[in-house]
Amino acid sequence: MQEHLTFVVVALMLVSAFAARGAEPVFASAAFDAGPGDWTSAPAGAKGAKAECSGGALSTNGPRWQSPTFPVQPFEFYRVTFRAQGTGPGMWAAVFFDREGQPLASDHYSGFDASGDELDHEAIFCARAEARTAQLWFHPLNSPQDTVRIRSAGVVAAERQEVARWADAVYRGLPPVDWQAPPERLARLPRTIEALKAGKTLRVVMLGDSIVNDTGNSAWNVLVERHYPGARLDVVASVRGGTGCQYYQAENRVEEYVIRYRPDLLIVGGISNGFDVEAIRSVIRQVRAKISPEILLMTDPVGTQGDPRAWPERMVQPGKAGLETRRYLKNVGDYRVGLQQLADAEGCEFLDIGTAWQSYIARCGKPYEFFLRDPVHCNHRGHQVLAKILERHFSPRE
The missing domain is CATH 3.40.50.1110 (SGNH hydrolase)
Structure with missing residues (x-):
């Protein structure tokens, strides 16, 4: 029960941080002390590759960590923030699903640099024309030799002026x-x-x-x-x-x-x-x-x-x-x-x-x-x- 309350409190802190910047969060998560929650990992990947939740973070040297799906509006922009570290380059993506829940071919993939310390990252994506929901993915570029750890991740709507900035x-x-x-x-x-x-x-x-x-x-x-x-x-x-x-x-x-x-x-x-x-x-x-x-x-x-x-x-x-x-x-x-x-x-x-x-x-x-x-x-x-x-x-x- 205490672990669950810790997760909720930290998540609410992240929501408050987004609200302070003037945007309503469409998806937020924070320290994974109580486990991965609704996040899932797939696929199994190369031999020796595994995904686990420990020390309040999600880690993987191969299988991607996938967030719960969250609602998006076609042609609208969103700001992604996440805290991560990696022994090698990491990959993140926003993938999209139509009104029937079918995945769309067009996604938004990018990467983040290797770092020994946890670093805060900010990125932007635009929801596809037929998208109704989206999902975040995280995994290393090179599996199984490199590991990435995700401490937190969140998504808020972004105005076009903010995207340009x-x-x-x-x-x-x-x-x-x-x-x-x-x-x-x-x-x-x-x-x-x-x-x-x-x-x-x-x-x-x-x-x-x-x-x-x-x-x-x-x-x-x-x-x-x-x-x-x-x-x-x-x-x-x-x-x-x-x-x-x-x-x-x-x-x-x-x-x-x-x-x-x-x-x-x-x-x-x-x-x-x-x-x-x-x-x-x-x-x-x-x-x-x-x-x-x-x-x-x-x-x-x-x-x-x-x-x-x-x-x-x-x-x-x-x-x-x-x-x-x-x-x-x-x-x-x-x-x-x-x-x-x-x-x-x-x-x-x-x-x-x-x-x-x-x-x-x-x-x-x-x-x-x-x-x-x-x-x-x-x-x-x-x-x-x-x-x-x-x-x-x-x-x-x-």
């Missing part, structure tokens, strides 16, 4: 992005820009893979909104891991992934299009046969080939490693040219976010891992690099 705070800790958007940008998005200037709400569908999902998770839309008072961009991450337009073009899948959302703006990107420009053309034409959104085509940032600064050395390696790197870079170059030609032919906006990302990494002076939560995907710092590039592309032309 959070993004600014993350960006202040980064080397500045010196990429400048080309002066001819936005010429093929006249309706989008007119609506933004008029302070209207637009729906944006981002079609692609996990890289597109990450880009959508960057809160780029909130940064753009600051340039257009009263405007709002509601982003639908319509994604499927490892999937590109070869998949979306078939079996009328554009109906499910694009058309039913009735977007004002469609953004197509990611690293999973297989350099297949014609598949992207097919998606564009299928969409335009039924609805008429403006369309932005993006190249592929981040990706499976690691730090761009290592590419020159890898290119000259003997044997298969060097050959594969040279082939990949040729494909990337040809694809970027082909995608821009496609944009010109189909009257689409074009953003070479891949070159902007790679140029930033080349000059940033930070280890590549500083921006990543795993070898392929961004963490909150990488997200803000992508957000800044998109913000500059959509900012008003002089």
